[in-house]
Amino acid sequence: MGVRRRGREYALQMLYAMDLTGYQPDQVFAGFYAIQDLNRDAFYYARRLVDGVHGQMEEIDGVLTKYAEHWKIHRMAVVDRNLLRLGLYELMFVKEVPFPIVINEALEIVKEFSDQEGTQFLNGILDAARKEFRPEENGPRAKKKVPVAEPSEES
Numbered sequence: 779m780g781v782r783r784r785g786r787e788y789a790l791q792m793l794y795a796m797d798l799t800g801y802q803p804d805q806v807f808a809g810f811y812a813i814q815d816l817n818r819d820a821f822y823y824a825r826r827l828v829d830g831v832h833g834q835m836e837e838i839d840g841v842l843t844k845y846a847e848h849w850k851i852h853r854m855a856v857v858d859r860n861l862l863r864l865g866l867y868e869l870m871f872v873k874e875v876p877f878p879i880v881i882n883e884a885l886e887i888v889k890e891f892s893d894q895e896g897t898q899f900l901n902g903i904l905d906a907a908r909k910e911f912r913p914e915e916n917g918p919r920a921k922k923k924v925p926v927a928e929p930s931e932e933s
Contacts, residue, residue, distance in 0.1 A: 782875075785823030786864065786883055788816075790891065792828045793860040803832050831867045838866045841910075845903045858896045861888055865904045869911045877912045881905065 792806045807825055810816070831838060839851055842862055851859060865884040868875055881904045888896045908915075 781817065781819045782823055783883060783886075784817050784820035785827065787887060787890075788820055788824035789827040789831070789864055790857070790861055790887060792824060793831060793863060794856055796828075796832070797856055797860055803828050827864060827867065827872075830871055831863050834867060834871065835863070838863050838870070841866055841870070841907055842903070845906045846899075855892060855896060857892045858888065858899060861891070861896075862900060862903055865900065866907055869904065869907055873912075877908045877915050881908065 788810065792803070792810055795801065795806050795809075796803065803825075806828070810824075811821060842851060842859075846854070846862075854862075861884055865880055868880040869877060872880075881901065884900050884904055885897055888900050
């Protein structure tokens with residue numbers, strides 16, 4: 779498993795802990811960092827993600843509310859809610875990671891930590907948000923536009 783994937787899993791666990799306990803990021807980082815078999819590079823990536831989600835929580839939750847029709851944030855499963863926050867943060871603010879990777883990673887992680895319904899729920903919301911925040915990016919199956927040659931004046 780790659781460093782970023784492991785970092786996303788750590789970030790989800792930290793966001794989950796913060797959501798349930800009300801702890802601030804530094805409190806969760808300290809406890810998490812004490813784990814002996816922790817991948818340190820993944821931890822630092824997770825910390826970047828958690829700090830970002832925490833710092834942009836109001837905006838992220840606004841987007842989540844917009845795309846999670848008929849769902850109140852506090853009624854969502856804690857894992858799904860925090861994985862959505864993480865995925866939305868990456869779509870909105872971490873532009874160096876292509877959107878297919880953001881969405882695919884979220885879907886793979888939700889399979890480990892949630893259920894099949896969570897997979898469909900996350901996919902729908904993240905894909906809708908992707909259209910707003912990454913409209914210029916083409917998906918993996920998008921057809922590339924081939925420029926049409928203009929007729930020359932000599933023809």
